[in-house]
Amino acid sequence: MSKFISVECFADKYFFSKLMGSEYINKQANKPKAIANILRNSHKFEVGIIDEDKVKLKDNKQIKNQKVEFEWIIQNDYFEVGRIKDKNQVFIQLIPEFEPWISKILENYFNTNIQDFGFANLKDFNSIKGINQDKDKRFVSLVKFILENYNTTDNPVRKLKQILDEIQTNPYNIDKQKITDFI
Structure with missing residues (x-):
């Protein structure tokens, strides 16, 4: 399957490329372009992973x-999964945006925090948006830690991976109940 996941920033691209495989990730310039890319390709299967902001996805x-x-x-405290009915377009909205989402998961599920990876605070962690993430040893270490440990506990990364795997396996026949069962 070609690049079927559109993300809105480089940090998302790095993380989800490591989680799903880079051959599936398509980085867009920003959230509106990620949404537009998915809507434009209504004839084929697409997934958009975008951040929560002031306007709810729907x-x-x-x-x-x-x-x-x-x-x-699905709607929970970490992400929402929605789709355009009768289309092959799925949207996953991270709650909150990517950097606080990662920080929240580290604290609530892995008994660690972004400071343990060398970030002074959330503002410092957010600054990775403007750099090449694979060159930031702190970010690489943080992502590596999550990927080495996400399968050891019941956490939002594990659930999201299960959902993405299921969607990828059955892109044109998404089983809403099966996806809901992961939660």
Whole structure:
């Protein structure tokens, strides 16, 4: 399967490339372009992984302007999975945005924090957006830690990986119940 996951920033691309395989990740310039890429390719299977911001995904103007029916599959404290009904387009919204999402997971599931990887605070961690993440040893170490440990506990990264694997396995026949069972 070709690049079917669109992400909105380089940090997301690095993380999800390591989680899913780089051959599946398509980095867009920003959130509106990631959404537009998915909507434009309505004839093929696409997944968008985007950050939560002020506007909820289902209320996003780009999606609403398509005059399509949006349905939620899963909503929890770490991510929401929704799709455009009767289309092969799935959206995953990280809650909150990527950097605080990672920080929250480290603290709540792995008994560690971003400071343990050399980041002074969340602002320092957010600064990785402007650099090449694979050259930042702190970020590489943090991602490596999560990937080495996400399968050892019940956590949002593990659940999201299971959901992405299921969606990838059955892209044109997404079993809503099976995906919900992962949660």
